[in-house]
Amino acid sequence: MEAEARDTAPIKIYTDGSGFNDGAGAAAVLYANGTGAPTNSLRHHLGPLTDHSTYEGEAVGLILVAWFLRTHCKNRVGQDSISIYTDCQSAITTARDMKLGPGQYLFNEFHKLIAPLRGQGPNRVKFTIRWISAHSDVAGNEKVDEEAKEAAQGNSTPPIFLPSLLRRPLPLGKSALLQQAKKDRKEEWKTEWNSSPRKKKMKKVDKDFPHANFSKMADAMTRRQASILVQLRTGHLPLNDYLYKRKLSPSPTCPACTTNRDETLDHILTECPAYMKQRSSLRRTIKGRSLSKYHTLLSDPKRAMAIVTFIENTKRWKTGYMKPAARDQSEN
Numbered sequence: 001m002e003a004e005a006r007d008t009a010p011i012k013i014y015t016d017g018s019g020f021n022d023g024a025g026a027a028a029v030l031y032a033n034g035t036g037a038p039t040n041s042l043r044h045h046l047g048p049l050t051d052h053s054t055y056e057g058e059a060v061g062l063i064l065v066a067w068f069l070r071t072h073c074k075n076r077v078g079q080d081s082i083s084i085y086t087d088c089q090s091a092i093t094t095a096r097d098m099k100l101g102p103g104q105y106l107f108n109e110f111h112k113l114i115a116p117l118r119g120q121g122p123n124r125v126k127f128t129i130r131w132i133s134a135h136s137d138v139a140g141n142e143k144v145d146e147e148a149k150e151a152a153q154g155n156s157t158p159p160i161f162l163p164s165l166l167r168r169p170l171p172l173g174k175s176a177l178l179q180q181a182k183k184d185r186k187e188e189w190k191t192e193w194n195s196s197p198r199k200k201k202m203k204k205v206d207k208d209f210p211h212a213n214f215s216k217m218a219d220a221m222t223r224r225q226a227s228i229l230v231q232l233r234t235g236h237l238p239l240n241d242y243l244y245k246r247k248l249s250p251s252p253t254c255p256a257c258t259t260n261r262d263e264t265l266d267h268i269l270t271e272c273p274a275y276m277k278q279r280s281s282l283r284r285t286i287k288g289r290s291l292s293k294y295h296t297l298l299s300d301p302k303r304a305m306a307i308v309t310f311i312e313n314t315k316r317w318k319t320g321y322m323k324p325a326a327r328d329q330s331e332n
């Protein structure tokens with residue numbers, strides 16, 4: 001590759017991730033002595049391809065590069081220019097833009113490792129990440145391709161020479177993804193919560209909401225249950241009373257019973273005869289605590305879960321407006 005040939009940086013590091021023989025591997029090769037022969041190489045075997053992707057391998061490759069910069073090249077960062085070569089375009093964009101995606105925690109680790117190196121040294125020479133075609137005839141590129149294939153087949157550098165993250169098995173790609181999804185969901189709820197007009201009022205009830213308690217509770221819940229919890233805490237449960245006040249339903253009356261009472265949360269929690277069975281199991285869980293003070297109950301994970309389950313069982317958390325008359329048809 002021409003650009004690579006013109007590159008006069010005294011330090012060049014090549015990195016590659018590989019999926020080879022059912023394994024995922026990563027490698028980085030360092031050229032720092034000006035002779036054209038590699039100075040050092042690092043390899044890491046991630047595991048079988050059923051557990052880890054080549055993409056994660058590319059990310060681990062960058063971590064190995066960062067490790068070279070932190071250890072072998074420590075005194076030359078900020079003195080000499082350093083070029084880093086990868087054939088993974090998305091590794092470059094992700095490393096730059098911090099986009100969320102699978103293996104994001106690996107890219108975060110890369111950034112954590114290189115952060116202290118930025119702006120180091122009198123010349124403050126930055127290291128540059130460059131893209132190199134996978135098929136180019138550059139010796140460094142061929143060498144790192146070989147090393148990554150070795151790594152994919154289980155031939156790792158001894159853990160003691162690797163950064164701490166790579167000294168124990170990485171979380172499975174899939175579970176890392178699920179963790180990310182959970183985090184995204186929490187952010188979503190936090191946004192929903194923060195935009196709620198009831199926020200100030202609720203802050204008094206539970207000072208560290210939504211962070212600590214809510215996150216802990218939401219972890220143990222299904223998506224639907226967590227959504228009901230938000231509706232309960234923000235007072236946005238779509239009951240007829242709530243809908244009527246917003247001109248979304250023609251009547252505030254409870255559709256489930258014949259008491260002709262407004263369908264408020266208080267009504268369905270404490271008195272509606274249609275939910276007697278659900279209520280008695282709820283009462284067993286909250287052990288004599290008053291249901292009319294449900295806001296305080298929501299701060300306790302066990303009790304919150306019991307109330308959420310109650311609402312879930314009433315099926316009133318998402319059905320929206322129901323005509324009082326519809327009751328006779330829906331209840332056999």
Ligand SMILES: [Zn+2]
Pocket residue numbers: 254255256257258259261267268271272273274
């Ligand atoms: Zn009722």
